[in-house]
Amino acid sequence: MGNCNNMDFLVLALVGFLFLGKANGAIHYYDFVLQETNFTRLCSTKSILTVNGTLPGPTITVHRGDTAFINVHNQGYYGVTLHWHGVKQPRNPWSDGPENITQCPIQPGTNFTYEVIFSNEEGTLWWHAHSDWTRATVHGAIIILPAAGTTYPFATPDAQETVILGSWFKGDVMEIIEEAIATGDEPNISDAFTINGQPGDLYSCSNETTYRWIVDYGKTYLLKVINAVMNAEQFFAIANHTLTVVAQDASYIKPITTSYIMITPGQTMDILVTANQPPSQYYMASHPFMDGVNVSYNNSTTSAIVQYNGNYSSPSIIPFPTLPAEADETAADNFTKKIRALASKEHPIDVPLEIHSRIYMTLAINERICANSSCEGPDGNALASSLNNVSFVTPSVDILQAYYRGSNNGVYRTSFPNRPPNPFNYTGDVGNNTIYPNFGTRVRMIKYGAGVEIMFQGTNIIAPENHPMHLHGFSFYLVGTGSGIFDRRTSPKTYNLVDPPEVNTIGVPKNGWATIRFTADNPGVWFMHCHLERHTSWGMDTVLIVRNGNTTETSIRPPPAYMPPCSKS
Ligand SMILES: *[C@@H]1O[C@H](CO)[C@@H](O)[C@H](O)[C@H]1NC(C)=O
Ligand SMILES: *[C@@H]1O[C@H](CO)[C@@H](O)[C@H](O)[C@H]1NC(C)=O
Ligand SMILES: *[C@@H]1O[C@H](CO)[C@@H](O)[C@H](O)[C@H]1NC(C)=O
Ligand SMILES: *[C@@H]1O[C@H](CO)[C@@H](O)[C@H](O)[C@H]1NC(C)=O
Ligand SMILES: *[C@@H]1O[C@H](CO)[C@@H](O)[C@H](O)[C@H]1NC(C)=O
Ligand SMILES: *[C@@H]1O[C@H](CO)[C@@H](O)[C@H](O)[C@H]1NC(C)=O
Ligand SMILES: *[C@@H]1O[C@H](CO)[C@@H](O)[C@H](O)[C@H]1NC(C)=O
């Protein structure tokens, strides 16, 4: 991807300078072909679902405020949907993508065109399948350049590069999650992590294809790191090179100079890297940040090589970066706590100070009772998960249609609780009565324009860990985090309302809390879920329905002429 992208980037940057004034929003067209493709990794070949036969899939490049039409042709074996992660899609939930939330799957042999509407996002986002576990191999980068006539809030970099962290499973990912749901046990762990689709030198049979990023001495690059890993938050570093993080989730932050980052699934970071070391080769590497208790995971390290152009003798030993240890919560915290919005005149923040809708929400791993202890999870039961003790059940027709047409017919209930139904000692001795959740498709209704505050509370039930919570349709401000139980009296006093980061995914600390705020100015049906894929599958999800305002401009747009039909397969 490297060289091609760099050219595109220079050309687009040039075009940007030729247009002055406000961008009117260019329109881009892409065709994506979903197809089975044979890939060889870790000494074995298997067929995976891809877009256009590549892993990662094609990059979408736009300027701020543009629109992209993506015509998705499904030539695979099963129905799939795509999601444009972090793109707010004002008034346009029809193109958001989560399966049976905003649409039914695009069936094999059919196509559907997404209209992806960019607004104030600037930096890096990504797209991925949003159907069961297909996102493992169906994902790619979205690069949003500054609008025509504007520039970065830092010196224009010489070129850009994208690094997508991913997971590789030897087994079929769809079978893996089906098997886990059937047995009630944890899904099989991945066999490798990848950088731009390649596991790298630390895995057998992978060193011939290790990803190489070719750099020129003296140049400064804008490195776009995307965590597309299925089930783990990740540390990432480059040997001998300092990272200057300048944006997260397509929103600028105050530059952070660091030797490593912690990035959760769903998050993206834009990082300035200057190739200022002796011309040679250096490893970049990534492995999990895993503070979970009772969680099995892949504890391996993916790597790629930063290779300087020029004549030099190959190093006998390529320097390897020092990554924090897997369970190093302090290292994760130290990095995360440094992130603050740029909050400049050109890139202001707009945190709601008046709150109309407040939700206190517990996150938990639970058990679903199996008759005669016939399952393979804890106590002979099946693993489940929940928000406010409700384990989300995905309906078989999409919630958006049911809501929009006013034909609910029991597809969903509007009774998602706005506080834990039965308070308990969340982060301590949780007691046995917290293990079994309720199951249902419960959503929360929110008034258009409301100031919304959500306090996520981690719990100590069964398997506490850090949960990367993601909300569709919005970016939100992370105004506070802390350890232990959120305290109504003291915790809000620690809020940052001056320069909180504006993001779409946040890691809620293990047995701790995180508070987010946003203005409900985007009418629609918006999925909210943990971005660890197994937790999503187990039910750590809900839906926020933001009602229409009182004008056309504050209401959901009419649906496109064609939406994929919901079948009763
Ligand atoms: C994907 O493949 C189709 C068919 O070959 C092609 O028309 C399309 O341009 C490709 N899309 C991208 C983004 O490369
Ligand atoms: C993938 O490999 C299998 C087994 O070798 C083969 O039968 C199949 O035709 C291949 N598929 C493609 C798309 O090349
Ligand atoms: C399907 O693709 C065809 C040809 O590319 C296009 O004309 C048509 O509008 C597409 N249909 C949908 C529903 O996107
Ligand atoms: C999961 O792992 C087990 C044990 O290695 C193996 O027997 C099983 O086939 C795997 N399942 C899938 C779907 O790959
Ligand atoms: C890959 O590893 C094998 C076995 O250790 C070694 O023989 C080979 O030279 C290596 N290839 C590269 C490109 O490093
Ligand atoms: C990389 O950093 C290590 C540790 O600081 C140092 O020992 C080594 O000399 C550096 N390598 C190069 C090529 O600069
Ligand atoms: C993970 O692997 C590293 C070495 O790569 C090792 O030091 C560490 O103990 C392992 N951690 C766990 C929990 O297995």
Ligand SMILES: *[C@@H]1O[C@H](CO)[C@@H](O)[C@H](O)[C@H]1NC(C)=O
């Ligand atoms: C975390 O930051 C503190 C204060 O800056 C420092 O003393 C400590 O060494 C850091 N720990 C890690 C693991 O980075």
Ligand SMILES: *[C@@H]1O[C@H](CO)[C@@H](O)[C@H](O)[C@H]1NC(C)=O
């Ligand atoms: C979505 O609904 C379809 C039927 O329209 C069903 O086959 C599919 O399993 C559902 N997807 C999920 C994730 O529940």
Ligand SMILES: *[C@@H]1O[C@H](CO)[C@@H](O)[C@H](O)[C@H]1NC(C)=O
């Ligand atoms: C909560 O549980 C912890 C650990 O068991 C205990 O130390 C603490 O006293 C409990 N708090 C309350 C309010 O019961």
Ligand SMILES: *[C@@H]1O[C@H](CO)[C@@H](O)[C@H](O)[C@H]1NC(C)=O
């Ligand atoms: C809690 O559940 C465990 C496992 O089912 C059981 O062994 C234990 O006795 C229960 N404790 C209480 C206080 O009910």
Ligand SMILES: *[C@@H]1O[C@H](CO)[C@@H](O)[C@H](O)[C@H]1NC(C)=O
């Ligand atoms: C429409 O809603 C806005 C707030 O979103 C409010 O200020 C305004 O008064 C409302 N207008 C009418 C006619 O209800």
Ligand SMILES: [Cu+2]
């Ligand atoms: Cu989770």
